[in-house]
Amino acid sequence: MRDLTIALPVGGRMVNLIESVTFALGAREIMGIVGESGSGKSLTALAIMGLIDVPGARIAGSVRYRGRELAGLPQRAFRALRGREIAMVFQDPMTAFTPVYTIGWQIDEQIRAHRRVGRAEARARTVRLLGDMGVPDPERVAGRYPHQLSGGLRQRAMIAMALSCDPSLLIADEPTTALDVTVQAQILDLLRGLRRDFGSSVLLITHDMGVVAETCDRTMVLYSGMVAEHGPTAALFVQPGHPYSAALLDSIPPLHGPRPARLPAIPGSPPAPADRPAGCAFAPRCAHAHPACAVRPALMAGGAGEVACVLPAEGRPLPPRGGSAVAGGGA
Numbered sequence: 001m002r003d004l005t006i007a008l009p010v011g012g013r014m015v016n017l018i019e020s021v022t023f024a025l026g027a028r029e030i031m032g033i034v035g036e037s038g039s040g041k042s043l044t045a046l047a048i049m050g051l052i053d054v055p056g057a058r059i060a061g062s063v064r065y066r067g068r069e070l071a072g073l074p075q076r077a078f079r080a081l082r083g084r085e086i087a088m089v090f091q092d093p094m095t096a097f098t099p100v101y102t103i104g105w106q107i108d109e110q111i112r113a114h115r116r117v118g119r120a121e122a123r124a125r126t127v128r129l130l131g132d133m134g135v136p137d138p139e140r141v142a143g144r145y146p147h148q149l150s151g152g153l154r155q156r157a158m159i160a161m162a163l164s165c166d167p168s169l170l171i172a173d174e175p176t177t178a179l180d181v182t183v184q185a186q187i188l189d190l191l192r193g194l195r196r197d198f199g200s201s202v203l204l205i206t207h208d209m210g211v212v213a214e215t216c217d218r219t220m221v222l223y224s225g226m227v228a229e230h231g232p233t234a235a236l237f238v239q240p241g242h243p244y245s246a247a248l249l250d251s252i253p254p255l256h257g258p259r260p261a262r263l264p265a266i267p268g269s270p271p272a273p274a275d276r277p278a279g280c281a282f283a284p285r286c287a288h289a290h291p292a293c294a295v296r297p298a299l300m301a302g303g304a305g306e307v308a309c310v311l312p313a314e315g316r317p318l319p320p321r322g323g324s325a326v327a328g329g330g331a
């Protein structure tokens with residue numbers, strides 16, 4: 001993705017909801033997009049899938065998949081790509097499965113929509129996929145309706161459906177948010193196994209720094225529709241370059257040592273896209289803000305890899321962080 005910008009008319013003027021988002025995802029790589037609610041994570045994912053269907057939206061920039069430009073691709077071409085090449089799983093599988101057909105029937109149909117196979121062959125593949133996803137007694141589960149399964153089983157079934165046509169890219173939008181922590185750990189394990197067992201790349205969208213720490217090779221931090229920082233996950237956790245990344249990490253309870261009575265919180269809230277300041281969007285909440293922040297910082301080498309902040313560029317790294325371990329809490 002290069003310089004993706006999505007603008008919508010708000011109050012009579014065009015407002016950028018996403019601005020100049022740029023990243024590359026390699027084969028068999030797991031990348032996390034992390035940010036608060038409203039930071040633009042879902043819009044970024046929907047843009048890859050060609051699913052931004054908002055009247056008046058203006059989309060600029062480039063999304064290339066295996067060398068092929070997706071921006072401006074007609075919906076017919078997108079339909080062929082979705083499911084077969086790029087698949088998506090969502091937070092709540094209840095909204096992805098229709099309640100009136102069995103899980104197995106729905107996965108069979110997905111397979112048959114993309115491949116010329118008969119019912120029996122499709123069902124055999126469905127059962128095999130459910131088994132691969134760790135679903136116990138997959139034949140019986142295939143005969144169940146969505147409401148008859150636990151949240152964890154439904155999420156496994158949805159990932160099975162997403163993988164049914166061997167996509168090379170899986171986009172998972174908050175796939176574990178609705179699950180309890182034990183099941184969440186199992187699903188993250190499953191996502192990590194996809195590159196090994198299926199050779200897939202995964203784009204994982206989450207608001208939870210613990211989830212990216214456990215799962216992602218690289219992490220991109222979004223703030224107010226823009227990239228704040230991007231780099232290898234380990235580097236981001238050890239030496240974040242953007243005060244926002246550092247503040248997100250500091251708001252996670254440390255795993256070792258004494259726990260502070262109150263965790264540090266980031267004061268204020270992100271600006272609405274229409275009220276974004278002209279300079280750095282984080283400056284009004286930033287403990288390190290100074291006059292240079294009146295100019296919007298470009299993404300530059302620094303921090304974990306690339307950072308949109310003048311501090312690292314000016315050779316003024318952030319003070320060392322307190323706790324270094326992650327307890328898997330929400331950010």
Ligand SMILES: Nc1ncnc2c1ncn2[C@@H]1O[C@H](COP(=O)(O)OP(=O)(O)OP(=O)(O)O)[C@@H](O)[C@H]1O
Pocket residue numbers: 008017035036037038039040041042043044054207272273
């Ligand atoms: N259809 C729409 N019409 C107007 N504004 C929209 C629309 N969809 C998204 N937005 C705005 O775009 C911004 C980014 O939204 P997006 O859903 O991508 O955020 P997000 O990071 O995925 O948040 P969440 O974690 O809550 O899902 C938000 O300010 C949101 O209000």
